[in-house]
Amino acid sequence: MNALRFLTIGNDMTDLIEMEGIGKTFAGIVALNDARLSIRPGEVHAIIGQNGAGKSTLIKILTGVYRRSAGDVRMNGAPLAISTPREAQDAGIATIYQELSLVPLRSVTENVVMGYEPRTRFGLIDWTAAHARTREILARFGVDIDVTRQLGSYSTAVQQLVAIARAVSLDAKLVIMDEATSSLDDQEIETLFAVINTLKATGVAVLYISHFLDELYRICDRVTIMRDGQTVNTHRVAETTKLGLVSEMLGRDASEIQAAGLTALSGGHGEPGEVLLEATEIRSKTGLRGASFTLRRREIVGLGGLLGSGRTEAARAVFGLDPLTGGTVRLSNGAPLDTPAAAIAMGIGFLTEDRKADGIIPDMSVRENITLAMLPRLKRLGAVDRERERKLVQHYIDALQIKTAGMEQPIRELSGGNQQKVLLARWLALEPEILILDEPTRGVDVGAKFEIQSIIRKQVADGLSVLLISSEFEELVEGADRIVVLQDGRSVTELHNPGVTESALIGAMAHHADAPDTKRSPL
Amino acid sequence: ETPPLEQKDRYKVGFAQMESNNPWRIAETKSFHDTAKTCNWDLIATDAAGSAAKQVADVDSMIAQGIDVLFLPPREEKPLIPAVMKAKAAGIPTFLVDRSVDPNVAKPGEHFVAFLGSDFIDQGERAADWLIANFEGDKGVIVELEGTTGSSPANDRKKGFDDQIATDDRFEIVASQTGDFARDMGRQVMETLLQAHPEVNVVYAHNDEMAIGAIQALELAGRKPGEDVTIVSIDGTRDALQAIIDGKMGVTVESSPFFGPLACEVMQKYAAGEEIPGWVQVKDRVFTVDNAADHIDEAY
Amino acid sequence: MSDTFSIDLRRYLRGGGHSFGVWVALVVVIVFGLMRYENFGGAYNISSFLNYNAMFIVIAVGMCFVILTGGVDLSVGSVAAFTSVVAAYLSPFGIQVALPGAVLAGLAIGGINALFVVALRIPPFIATLATMLGAKGGALVISGAQTIAIDWGSNFTKLGMEKAFDLLPWSIFITAAVVIALWIVLERTSIGRTVLAVGGGEDAAGMMGLHVNRAKVFVYILSGGCAGLAGVFLASGFGAGQPLEGIGWELSAIASVVVGGTLLTGGVGSVGATVAGALLLGLVFNILNFENGRGVISLSAYWQMVIRGGFLFAVILLQSQLSRQPKGPQG
Amino acid sequence: MTRTLTSFCARFDPARHGAPLALVVILLFNLMVTPYFLQPQTLFVNISQVATIAIVAMGMTLVIATGGIDLSVGAVMALAGALAPLIFLSNFAAAHPTLGLVAAIVVPILLALCCGVFNGVLVSLLGVQPIVATLIFFISGRGLAQVLTNGNLQTFTHPSFSYLGTGRVLGLPFQGWLVLAIGAVLTWIVARSVFGRQLLAVGGNERAARLAGIPVHRVKIGAYVICSGLAGLAGLIVVAINSASDAARIGNLMELDAIAAAVVGGTLLQGGRAPIFGALLGAVIIQLVKYTLLANGVADEVALIAKAGIIIAAVYLQQARKE
Ligand SMILES: Nc1ncnc2c1ncn2[C@@H]1O[C@H](COP(=O)(O)OP(=O)(O)OP(=O)(O)O)[C@@H](O)[C@H]1O
Ligand SMILES: Nc1ncnc2c1ncn2[C@@H]1O[C@H](COP(=O)(O)OP(=O)(O)OP(=O)(O)O)[C@@H](O)[C@H]1O
Ligand SMILES: [Mg+2]
Ligand SMILES: [Mg+2]
Secondary structure, three states, X not given: OHHHHHHOOOOOOOOXXXXXXXXXXXXXXXXXXXXXXXXXXXXXXXXXXXXXXXXXXXXXXXXXXXXXXXXXXXXXXEEOOOOOHHHHHHOOEEEEOOOOOOOOOOEHHHHHHOOOOOEOOOOOEOHHHHHHHHHHHHHOOOOOOOOOOEHHHOXXXXXXXHXXXXXXXXXXXXEXXXXXXXXXXXXXXXXXXXXXXXXXXXXXXXXXXXXXXXXXXXXXXXXXXXXXXXXXXXXXXXXXXXXXXXXXXXXXXXXXXXHHOOOOOOOOOOOOOOEEEEEEEEEEOOOOEEEEEEEEOOOEEEEEOOOOOOHHHHHHHHOOXXXXXXXXXXXXXXXXXXXXXXXXXXXXXXXXXXXXXXXXXXXXXXXHXXXXXXXXXXXXXXXXXHHHHHHHHHHHHHHOXXXXXXXXXXXXXXXXXXXXXXXXXXXXXXXXXXXXXXXXXXXXXXXXXXXXXXXXXXXHHOOOEEEEEOOOHHHHHHHXXXXXXXXXXXXXXXXXXXXXXXXXXXXXXXXXXXXXXXXXXXX | OOOOOOOOOOEEXXXXXXXXXXXXXXXXXXXXXXXXXXXOEEEEEEEOOOOHHHHHHHHHHHHHOOOOEEEEOOOOOOOOHHHHHHHHHOOOOEEEEOOOOOOOOOOEOOOEOEEEEOXXXXXXXXXXXXXXXXXXXXXXXXXXXXXXXXXXXXXXXXXXXXXXXXXXXXEEXXXXXXXXXXXXXXXXXHHHHHHHOOOOOEEEEOOHHHHHHHHHHHHXXXXXXXXXXXXXXXXXXXXXXXXXXXOOOOEEEEOOOOOHHHHHHHHHHHHOOOOXXXXXXXXXOEEOOOOHHHHOOOOO | OHHHHHHHHHHHHHOOHHHHHHHHHXXXXXXXXXXXXXXXXXXXXXXXXXXXHHHHHHHHHHHHHHHHOOOOOOOHHHHHHHHHHHHHHHHHHOHHHHHHHHHHHHHHHHXXXXXXXXXXXXXXXXXXXXXXXXXXXXXXXXXXXOXXXXXXXXXXXXXXXXXXXXXXXXXXXXXXXXXXHHHHHHHHOHHHHHHHHHHXXXXXXXXXXXXXXXXXXXXXXXXXXXXXXXXXXHHHHOOEEOOOOOOOHHHHHHHHHHHOOOOOOOOOOOHHHHHHHHHHHHHHHHHHHHHHHHOOOOOOHHHHHHHHHHHHHHHHHHHHHHOOOOOOOOO | OHHHHHHHHHHOOHHHHHHHHHHHHHHHHHHXXXXXXXXXXXXXXXXXXXXXXXXXXXXXXXHHHOOOOOOOHHHHHHHHHHHHHHHHOOHHHHHXXXXXXXXXXXXXXXXXXXXXXXXXXXXXXXXXXXHHHHHHHHHHHHHHHHHHHOOOOEEXXXXXXXXXXXXXXXXXXXXXXXXXXHHHHHHHHHHHEHHHHHHHHHHHOHHHHHHOOOOHHHHHHHHHHHHHHHHHHHHHHHHHHHOEEOOOOOXXXXXXXXXHHHHHOOOOOOOOOOOHHHHHHHHHHHHHHHHHHHHOOOOHHHHHHHHHHHHHHHHHHHHOOOO
């Protein structure tokens, strides 16, 4: 029966990889249930699906990180028995995982060549050759950095590029990229696409997972759609429409989606109130060199800038995480902001860009994760008021439609997008005056993204002020009332909505650099 | 054959103590410090914290500092032989104090001058002798509280006692467990053994600290130490003598820690060229209810 | 991430890395000793100091590997005691049998640790705590709770008591060879780098396709072997197989490794700095003994403990000031 | 019959049921093998002996929950235990007996709390790794205690102070009740209090906890302080039972017993979990193992090996749950 559906696509070559009837259960939770995937040599194949659809799990089964509960995997027609990532690599499958899987404490070189180090005559590692090779590989991505330094000292973007460089350098038959572009800027994405095209030309297949549908149309040949642990369909990309893909992904009618629109954010409509927060010429050891901006009530202020321009640093400084070496951050009531606790007490929330490292407490339940920041307020005689806690948590699970087996499920078992919603709930539960959102929709599927954005919009209408950092121009341009553009840790200009266009923003950000000519949008 | 010692006003004397974790060792070290004043010593005292290897290293560092004479209570019979050999090679006469080294390898008069001290096996035997002579019942059910597992006083005190008590078939040792020479461990072990062997009526402890712990355990369990359970021990500490006076304990065989004065005397004789016997034996007394009160003031 | 960035830059500029502090402290302590005490720098003291500390250096280096993977090996002291007994029993057959025999015994116990940690997935702290108890019990059982005499007639005692090339005891040369070999293993072989990567992030290393389990098995066996060698030194240089030795050795080895700037969470560290750490901690004992000899203050044993703790405190403070170690996991 | 058995097996979760199961096995073994096991006196003996391990293990559990470890507990016990007799044997206490007694309990515990602050500050503010930070007191704490007493054994007769160790309430040893009380309070703290939640969060992900406004340093210091304070109390109990204080011996190797008890009870060394009741259970298991081996005349060296095997078995059972 399943085979029938595939007949329509036309199966004229032997597949490089064939996965059939894959099932996977985690401690009773079904993550995959009859998932299928076929990849042909030299094609770029995309997988799309909502958060928690099972994309990452499917890949991890292919690469031996997880063991499947059911199903078959074949490579070039022969059964493939892989139980460790190493075996996958040896079989010609190189992977860039969604959660960066590199070793930040070790040097860039080690992260690239580990396991395949060049040797001297005596069988010892030849570091000179290794560094040279690493530089050369990275150069293909336009990255020129000191490869002997710890990987962890570079930005997420650089780390992402290193991961890609490593995978590409492994002479693989299949390169898997699980949301590889989520922290790259447009120029870097261009480079990546060029590399993917080269790979394709040499007969290497690429499996590409992304929430950005535009990217699919630019580089992918076929697309597999997953929903609730199942493979829904596989199409040639050229034969699909975005709307069609989305409706299959969400399992909803195309017309219904069309009616709802694309972004839920819209800036420049409300009439902002008084100034709540004012950062003047702030400087820090982390790279701020004089950034200024203000935030008023009921306003969304965007922080724009290229990667490394200091947006995250500005947010951290405001939140009291990094000490200032100059300048001031003032609240309307003049209270000092020197620790996160003080900031929270003053009604500021901060949704971080690094969910895994700075956001979730993996072993704690959804409930405990949601109420983490508001514990002092739930305190009654030193204890947590469980009654109130439960009500509150249930409210946010419902309101944000968090997909969880229950409020007691450990958060680590949730998919990335749902974890993000939990974190958002953590801050919303505080009913903050100011919310700093650093890449609030990174790695979040279209449906969830839409939901998150509408929640934010609604809160703003109710009086919330938002400092929004996003690498998605569309999100910034449509969402922010004003955009403060940062460059090298300084604020260089400010754009006002309505009227901001993407090209204006790009122009302002680039300033001296070349303006990237692509735009990113999920739909 | 041992290195000679020239006669001087002041000597640089090394004393390499093995550990300081019990009152006996502390009293011994103090005795050497006190003697240093009266005997014109510049004393270097080290502490090996219970490690034989460190004790050898301590001796090494004393040799490096150029001591004239070495007093060494060897923690273990065999491991301290290198220390004795090294001192001899460096021309330093060595006196072993309170424990000796393996006589098959290092000999008095040849590798070291003499051993000053008593005999642990003998101490165990004398404890057994007293018990055999003074036990009044028909059947002696004995619990033995051993010292630190593997340490030479524990091994020797066990051997001396066990061999001697085996000659009298009124006695049976029903349990023998380590109490680590400590009061708290002695008490806990006794509490447990008392549960498993309620018929016990004799306790032999390898030192007084464990004996006191055993007395506490007996009392907590509602037994009457001294009346329905006879306690036999070794050391002669103040607490033990008090227990004897109070009628809770039968006997403790003395094992005196006050070696300082003897060390001074023997060393001066050696420097004067007198012949020193290979074993300068210390006469250990036996404290019972007859003499405990007379000696309690000199106990430590 | 940005805070790691600034910290790392500082470290990078210094060039000395995490281990900067230990070298400074080592030099300071040696200069202090040389200036204050006669004969401190004499051949006899240097030779006997190194001979005694050879045991701790090999153990610390083995421990360094284990800690680099983010684990710990509490069994080293007991294992050394155990293998010293084995070596003593084998000593009549000469060093050519006793040395490999005892090291093999150490490797075997290391293998048990590896089995517990890798196959049974028991946390290293607990697994090696159990082996520590087990090895101690085993040493007492096979020795009948006695120290075991070595054969003074065979060439076994040469190792710890005779000088090679008329210079220093053999044990020191062997230690130097082991240290250099392990330094090369860590810096220049793929198993060594895998060890570092595993400590830096076990899951990530696994996903990179590195042989995580192989690296872990390797470090526990290696540490067991190092402890085995230390046991040989103990028997040969200190006259007997000693089932009661080795108490607290694991903690001083850990301290040496950490004083050498290795992160206990794994991933960063070096063999050289570990050796420096072990020497530094050993020097404290040596200096205390010399201080006693000056007779100005005769330090009681308790004060010595207090001073050692205080010294460790000082070095740790120095270390944390010079190379502010990032706390916790890094993003 | 088989149905109930299989359904039991299916519901068996080693993480939660491993320790109780081990306890049942040991108890059954004792009932069959150990002479005179089923007697009230056995209970008294075990309660009085387990109390110190249990108290320290519960404190240790809190520290381990933050991802730390405290090697200094034995030394802190020695410090507190050495100080107490110094106080109630002093002239001051002779003049004011009641005040002296109170001071002899309060001051040593305060001192222990200070040790906890020291450990906590090193670990949190200075970022020193817990094993090393607490190693400092592990080495020097006992030395300090001996300096205080000049290495001497202090013996005394002081019935009111000894009540801590030898008193009975409702027929059971006083320190047993103390353990229950402390256990109840700590269980409440972990399960219900804000501090407890923060503690687990810090152990679960320190960076995230900091970002959520949790006073990470204060929470960590708090854990070390509680642990040290409990160790101090345990030190007093040891001294009270023995009517003697030997700084060299009090709490010797306690850190290992306490850690083993915590882990056998289901604490994860990487932090984020604090099963107080588990620690209590772990302590009881360790105590019973000790008792069993002793009462059956197993030689010390063999007992060591048996203990090693039991620790591995107990912890393995708990690890087995994860996929
Ligand atoms: N280790 C795990 N334990 C339990 N459940 C898990 C685990 N990993 C994944 N799951 C569950 O499996 C399902 C699929 O997750 P997966 O990470 O594959 O989703 P995804 O499609 O990659 O989503 P995203 O777009 O958010 O990355 C989710 O419901 C998730 O909660
Ligand atoms: N290519 C690079 N090479 C070296 N350092 C970089 C590079 N990119 C960024 N950095 C540094 O890394 C730090 C973190 O940069 P990061 O990319 O997080 O900044 P950002 O403006 O918050 O961007 P984003 O939020 O989009 O990730 C900054 O201090 C920056 O100077
Ligand atoms: Mg995913
Ligand atoms: Mg950022």
